[in-house]
Amino acid sequence: MSFGEFEPTIMDNEAYGAAVDGVLADFEAATNAQERRAAVQRWDEMVRQTVSWESWVYIRFSQDTTDPVAKANKDKLDRVGPGWVALENKVKQALSQSEHRHEVEQWLGGHVFDIWAGDLAAFEPAIQEDMAQESKLVSEYMQLMGGMKIQFKGKDLNYAGLMKFREDPDRDVRYESNKLLWGWVAQHQAQFDRIFDDLVKLRHGMARKLGYDNYIPMGYHRMKRAGYDQHDVARFRDEIVAKAVPLVGKLRQVQSQRLGIEKLMAWDTSLYSPGGNPAPKGDAAWMSAQAQTMFEGLNGQMASFYKMMNDRGLLDLETRDGKSPGGFCTFMPDLAAPFIFANFNGTSNDVRVFTHEAGHAFQSWSCRDASIMDYVWPSYDGAEIHSMSLEFLTWPFMDLFFGDRADEFRWNHLAGGLTFMPYGAMGDHFQHEIYANPDASPAERHEMWKALEEKYIPGTNWGDIEVPAAGRRWLMIPHLFHTPFYFLDYVLAYTCALQFWVLSQSDLEGAMERYVEICRLGGKAPFPKIVQTAGMRSPFEAGCLDEIAAATERFLFPS
Ligand SMILES: [Zn+2]
Secondary structure (H helix, E strand, O other): OOHHHOOOOOOOHHHHHHHHHHHHHHHHHOOOHHHHHHHHHHHHHHHHHHHHHHHHHHHHHHHOOOOHHHHHHHHHHHHHHHHHHHHHHHHHHHHHHOOOHHHHHHHHOOHHHHHHHHHHHOOOHHHHHHHHHHHHHHHHHHHHHHOOOEEEOOEEEOHHHHHHHHHOOOHHHHHHHHHHHHHHHHHOHHHHHHHHHHHHHHHHHHHHHOOOOOHHHHHHHHOOOOOOOHHHHHHHHHHHHHHHHHHHHHHHHHHHHHHOOOOOOHHHOOOOOOOOOOOOOOOHHHHHHHHHHHHHHHOHHHHHHHHHHHHOOOEEEEOOOOOOOOOEEEEEHHHOEEEEEEEEOOOOHHHHHHHHHHHHHHHHHHOOOOOOHHHOOOOHHHHHHHHHHHHHHOHHHOHHHHHHHHHHHHHHHHHHHHHHHHHHHHHHHHHHHHHHOOOOOHHHHHHHHHHHHHHHOOOOOOOOOHHHHOOOHHHHOHHHHHOOOOHHHHHHHHHHHHHHHHHHHHOHHHHHHHHHHHHHHHHHOOHHHHHHHOOOOOOOOOOOOHHHHHHHHHHHOOO
């Protein structure tokens, strides 16, 4: 079935509740392991149905945030979603406490009970209403961003359309486009601040209802983090400050020399090549065809996977008005297939986003027959290894997109990844401060961000562009609104992706074997175990960045 033909339906919460009670009654009444297993499988099929509907609604709404039907479905999802969480947790709790737990472990493995323990620690029926309110606020943020229309160069542009000019070779154009973007944010400042303030207060309130001092431990549970804690994360951030921040400083010097700019301003930082960063040499349809050739060269399974994605209409790549910004991949179990969403705007970032989301897509597809839905995806820290590593594993094929400028792309890609490390760590540090100080005012939050910039991205200069200069740049980071603490997962995963990059330079085939293996592992293991299976060093080991920082330095600044 193609995505266009897919019209999933969903039980109302009353029917779903009755069905869940039926499963639990059958599990209780069962007289043997086979019957108990059948009951759990029936429940898993219901979960897969809700996940399919949820993903479909999210895709449709993201494809057109102005479509009233899509919006009505999204509103419905926001309302009913927390009820599903309550019902799922009822089963998770019953199975966790069951005298037959050991028997279920023999079949599903023990890890699923660790996942469920985290889910149960982040939920009580008492917060169900708050969760519905939280989803509604996030939708409001998405609509605000999706509705962005800024006139520039005679066109009404959305976020992706405007971002294209961030790397324009003409410095005035870079400045003007930034000025317009942040002017738009200034116009909507009160709405951004109100949405975020409501989210922080709501999340703090939920954490208190669950018995936590603040949202941080609850946020970790919601991120399904296992095997490390806040202290490990803080040490990792310090490591980044020590190893990555000086390298970014060196990069900025090289960049300003290359561009012939004495004082690099914030609006110059996305441009690495003086004549303009290399862009893909064709439109979305052309890129999709090149991608097919790329996957055929890289891995047979990936090639057939990508052909399937194309044949079934599971890609929406080009930017359009009303489309939600950014890129993502989601999975529909009832289609046994993922969906890739992007906002191609003709820049090199299109290729980066594409290979990234294709990594997520290939991983979830590799786990489409997992014994339980919770094993289809790993937690985000693990999932981003699959996506970010594929960005690097596809390097040998970048000539297909950039022709004789592929080397420039590779250099820029690594440079961009390097600059993200301190930025991502900073976003994480910022969120710890936000949720440790839930009563801070919006103005105080902007001050917190500004203070952290000194540590993580020193020398950032926004000149007379007031909004980011006043510490409000983070308002354009959707993760801070929709999924607190997600931001660090990119940095954690990046340290592993760079290890894949290093390995692939001497042994691409071996790297791909390991890659496919952890894609198949999917959600069956927590982050530290995925890293171990990949044969990589953990980001929580002291000195974990030494080798990859040295390799990055050699590549970016050859002597
Ligand atoms: Zn990702």
